[in-house]
Amino acid sequence: SGLEGLSSAVYTRVLGWTKEELDVLLAKVRREMKDRTIHSYWPIYVVYGQKPEK
Known part of the structure; x- marks a missing residue:
C-alpha cells in the first residue's frame, strides 16, 4: 500500500x-x-496553467 514509505521518515x-x-x-x-x-473523502484541488504563445 506504500504506507510505510510515505510515513517512516516523518x-x-x-x-x-x-x-x-x-x-x-x-x-x-x-x-x-x-x-x-x-x-x-478528501477535497482535491487541481490547478493548471498554460504558457502564453507569445
Missing part, C-alpha cells in the same frame, strides 16, 4: 517514534482502510 526521524511503534500504527491504518463501513 514518524521515525521527525517525531522520534520507534520502528515498532510505527508498525503498530500502520497495522491499525491498514485494518481501517479495509473497513467498508468507513467512507472517507
Whole structure:
C-alpha cells in the first residue's frame, strides 16, 4: 500500500517514534482502510496553467 514509505521518515526521524511503534500504527491504518463501513473523502484541488504563445 506504500504506507510505510510515505510515513517512516516523518514518524521515525521527525517525531522520534520507534520502528515498532510505527508498525503498530500502520497495522491499525491498514485494518481501517479495509473497513467498508468507513467512507472517507478528501477535497482535491487541481490547478493548471498554460504558457502564453507569445
